Amino acid sequence: MHDNHPSLPEFENVSLEDSYVLDIAVHPGLLTLKLDLLLLPRHPRYRAPLPGERACFRRATVVFSSVRALHWTGQSVVKAAIDASGSADYGSVDALIRLDEDSYKILGDWGEIIVQSKAPSMSIDPSPTD
Template sequence: MTNYHELDEFKDVFLEDSFVIGIKESEVEISFGVELVLCENHPMHRPPKIGEQYCYQDADIIFGNVRHIEWLEKSNSGFTDANGSVDYGNIDIFQFSSKEYYLEGDWGRIRISSDPPIIRYLAVDF
């Protein structure tokens, strides 16, 4: 399997330190709401806010035209950080082969057959 960095849309993001803040699933798509770490080469990158290690940007990672979703493990346990917000950990592993994607983190393990994922960036917070 190939690492997510090989997907053009994901080459300038760092998922291992991004935070999953929600997962929405329907018959046609699954999306991961994330506080996404933008690498320095990303066109939206800006210096980290005071008290933050990285440049974070709210985004959704969307797998559209889903043909099959297989939850190998699922956890709804969240973590509460110092400012009171809840997240479900990181995306520790994101690999793919052909049109199948495998993701893993504290929130669970999942196999998805779909179109290539896209990142939808939400309002920029400067």
């Protein structure tokens, strides 16, 4: 099966392509992506942007657990962009593709990762108003 954004409830009504990757961490058995995640209006945690905000962004973490194999190419070209507030990001998640039952390809300005693991999970950090 080849699908962008695996068919999991956590990935519904979000836009990875318009989100920002804040960090990527690899540890034995674990791959973690920290995001400034764009929530779409139909997402249950969506709220209208406040004055000065262009959209509803929330901090989130995507976790690939029980990693059995991981191959990351293109790391040598990774350079963080610094925005006007001084925050760094590594671009977006251009694609998250399920290759088969337990393999995923993740693409972005930071390279390409192919990972064999359990299905990814995503948690959205609570905002101060939640």
